[in-house]
Amino acid sequence: MIPSAFDYLAPTTLDEALSALAEAGDEGKIIAGGQSLLPVMRLRLAAPEMVIDLGRITELQGVHDDGEAIVIGAMTPHHVVASDPLVAEHAALIAKATETVADPQVRHRGTFGGAVVHADPAGDLHAPALALDAEFEIAGPGGRRTVPAAEFYVDLFTTAVGEDEILTSVRVPKTTGWGADYQKFTRVKQQWSIVGVAAAVRVEGDSIAEARIGLTNMGSTPIRASEVEQALSGCALDAAAIAAATASAGEGTNPPTDTNGDAAYRRHLAGVLTARAVSTAGGVASSGAGAA
Numbered sequence: 001m002i003p004s005a006f007d008y009l010a011p012t013t014l015d016e017a018l019s020a021l022a023e024a025g026d027e028g029k030i031i032a033g034g035q036s037l038l039p040v041m042r043l044r045l046a047a048p049e050m051v052i053d054l055g056r057i058t059e060l061q062g063v064h065d066d067g068e069a070i071v072i073g074a075m076t077p078h079h080v081v082a083s084d085p086l087v088a089e090h091a092a093l094i095a096k097a098t099e100t101v102a103d104p105q106v107r108h109r110g111t112f113g114g115a116v117v118h119a120d121p122a123g124d125l126h127a128p129a130l131a132l133d134a135e136f137e138i139a140g141p142g143g144r145r146t147v148p149a150a151e152f153y154v155d156l157f158t159t160a161v162g163e164d165e166i167l168t169s170v171r172v173p174k175t176t177g178w179g180a181d182y183q184k185f186t187r188v189k190q191q192w193s194i195v196g197v198a199a200a201v202r203v204e205g206d207s208i209a210e211a212r213i214g215l216t217n218m219g220s221t222p223i224r225a226s227e228v229e230q231a232l233s234g235c236a237l238d239a240a241a242i243a244a245a246t247a248s249a250g251e252g253t254n255p256p257t258d259t260n261g262d263a264a265y266r267r268h269l270a271g272v273l274t275a276r277a278v279s280t281a282g283g284v285a286s287s288g289a290g291a292a
């Protein structure tokens with residue numbers, strides 16, 4: 001289908017974009033890469049009268065190092081994030097998850113900011129952002145504010161970004177030297193995650209000193225597997241020990257049931273994939289990690 005008619009603006013500064021959004025009110029909509037918004041407009045599930053394109057605002061582009069963290073501009077496309085050397089060195093979990101997003105075409109148009117604001121529960125960037133305690137920088141009519149990942153994801157397709165606000169960047173505290181892995185379970189290549197598990201581990205000697213685990217598509221928002229993180233603290237770098245510490249990853253979650261699998265299967269997958277992700281992140285062969 002063809003979208004309803006709309007006006008289009010491509011401001012070059014954030015202030016202009018915020019003013020345009022305020023002026024358009026309920027009829028205004030931000031467009032980033034358009035990979036999620038345009039299909040919704042074509043189905044006429046959204047019919048904004050004014051579309052405000054962030055593509056010309058240079059301050060929203062690219063990745064930089066601010067000392068304690070890596071800062072990813074909201075308009076940075078997935079393919080840039082996935083291949084950026086700073087992200088690879090200091091936030092490897094983000095790189096690993098971004099590599100799994102869709103196909104090369106979508107990764108060239110779709111943006112980090114667009115994906116996190118869209119907040120599809122099956123999206124692959126939320127669990128890593130949550131696991132790494134990312135902070136979301138948001139600009140609005142009242143100025144700028146920072147929202148921690150634990151408060152950013154509010155519900156299905158709903159984040160802390162208000163209708164009159166723009167996400168400007170995501171600040172990811174450095175996990176330099178940590179091992180990282182993202183396990184994405186799909187039935188066919190380039191599918192949305194049926195379940196995904198993001199794991200980052202800091203190894204000391206022959207055990208895990210610290211672990212961060214985030215779950216994708218195990219509820220309406222990404223989930224931090226805090227109890228598993230605690231169970232992994234001090235865990236030997238051994239496949240069987242890791243499998244025992246991670247088996248309960250899906251417990252207490254409320255994942256969807258659909259044609260790809262029911263909730264019980266997803267809970268089973270969460271345990272299996274967490275063992276695999278932690279084993280891979282820790283450099284351990286995951287032979288004892290169970291079957292999907």
Ligand SMILES: Cc1cc2nc3c(=O)[nH]c(=O)nc-3n(C[C@H](O)[C@H](O)[C@H](O)COP(=O)(O)OP(=O)(O)OC[C@H]3O[C@@H](n4cnc5c(N)ncnc54)[C@H](O)[C@@H]3O)c2cc1C
Nearest residue numbers: 030032033034035036037102110111114115123124166167
């Ligand atoms: C075929 C296909 C397969 C896909 N597979 C996957 C997958 O496997 N894993 C995955 O994670 N994702 C997947 N995606 C989604 C992909 O990551 C998109 O890039 C993402 O959902 C939207 O990013 P975008 O930049 O295109 O945003 P847009 O579509 O432009 O915008 C999405 C929404 O966010 C709002 N928005 C965008 N940027 C901002 C901002 N800076 N501030 C405030 N609001 C903003 C828009 O108003 C809109 O509501 C897939 C998409 C397609 C089309």
